[in-house]
Amino acid sequence: MAVIEVNHLIRDFKIGGGGGGSLRLLHRLLGRSKTLKRVVDDISFTIEEGDFVGYLGPNGAGKSTTIKMLSGVLVPTAGIVRVLGLEPFRHRKANAGSIGVVFGQRTQLWWDLPLRDSFKLLGAVYRVEPERLQRNIALFTELLDMGGFLDTPVRQLSLGQRMRGDIAASLLHDPKILFLDEPTIGLDIVAKENIQQFLKQINREKKVTVILTTHNLDDIERLCKRVIFIDKGRVLFDGSAEGMTERFGGQRYLVLDTEHFDERTWDGPPIARREDNQLWFSIHDDKEIASMVAAASERVAVHNLTVKEPRIEDIIKQLYALGEA
Ligand SMILES: Nc1ncnc2c1ncn2[C@@H]1O[C@H](COP(=O)(O)OP(=O)(O)OP(=O)(O)O)[C@@H](O)[C@H]1O
Secondary structure: OOOEEEEEEEEEEOOOOOHHHHHHHHHHHHOOOEEEEEEEEEEEEEEEEEEEEEOOOOOOOOHHHHHHOOOOOOOOOOEEEOOEEEEEOOHHHHHHEEEEEEOOOOOOOOOOOEHHHHHHHHHHOOOOOOOHHHHHHHHHHHHHOHHHHHHOOOOHHHHHHHHHHHHHHHHOOOOOOEEEOOOOOOOOOHHHHHHHHHHHHHHOOOEEEEEEEEHHHHHHHHHHHHHHHEOOOOEEEEEEHHHHHHHHHOOOOEEEEEEEHHHHHHHOOOOOOOEEEEEEEEEEOOHHHHHHHEEEEEHOOEEEEEEEOHHHHHHHHHHHHHHHH
C-alpha cells in the first residue's frame, strides 16, 4: 500500500527585494523586485508502507523543503502531496496524528522539563491513552538506553541524549510514518549506532515507514532499502542502494596478491590496475571469478585474494559531481 504519493511537486520561494519597512520602500524605489527561486522542481515518487527511504542530496538540494511539504508545514506551489491519502497542509491535525517528525537541528522537547515530563506532555497533546503512553515510554527508554537521564532537564542533556529523547518523543503516538531530518548529525559512534539500531527495529517490528535525510554514509548503508537522490530540486536517482551502486560506476574488482609477476610475459586476464605485486581485475559477472583466479594462478604465485566492492561513498561523490555538471 502506498502511504506517500508525491506528484509533480513544485515549491518556489520569493527571494531578494529586501526586508520590511523602509528597506522594502527603498528596493521598490530602486526598482528591485522579488524573484522566484524554484527549490523543488517537479518531483514525483511513491513510498510504500514499511519502506525505509534515504532522501539524499547535497546542501540546498531541496530535501528539507520536501519534508516540510510532506509534514504540512509548507504549502506546495504546485503538484500534489498525499500522506495516507490526505493533503498534509489541508489536514494538518489528522496528518500530525499519523506522522512523527524529527528535525535534527531543533527540538520538540521542553527545555526546562525533565525528559519524562516532556513525554507526558506530548502524550497529552497527541491524546495518547495513558496505558499506551506508559508502554511506549518504557519500550523506548529501554531500546534507546535512556534510563540514566529520563529525569534530567532537557537543557542538561548531551546532543546524543537529546536526540534519542526527540526520536522517542516523535513516536509516542505510534505514527505510521516517521520523517527524520539529519537525526545523527554531530553524534558520536555509540549514539549513532544506538539510533540506527532503534530505527531499524521500529521499521521492522512496528512497520513504521521511515523517510530519512542524511549526509551520513553509514546511515545509508545500514538503513536505507531505497534511496531517492535529488539535486537542484530534481530527482537524479530513485531505487535500491545496490541499484545506485550498479548504475553509477559500481565496478567490483578481484584483487590478487602475487609474486613473480612479469608484465612483459603476462598473457592472463586483462589487468585493470596494478599496485606493485597486487593485481586488480574487473569483475563483470561473479561466475568469472573462479576462472580468473585459476588463469592467474597458472602464471604467478597467488598469496591472497579479495573482492573489492564499490564504495557507496565514491558513488555519492560521483552523484554530487553529476549535479554540479
Ligand atoms: N523560507 C525560505 N525562503 C527562501 N529560500 C529558502 C527558504 N527555505 C529554503 N530556501 C532555499 O531553498 C533551497 C533548498 O533548501 P533546503 O533546506 O530544502 O535544502 P536541503 O536539501 O535540505 O539542504 P541541507 O542539506 O543543507 O539541509 C536552499 O537554497 C535554501 O536557501
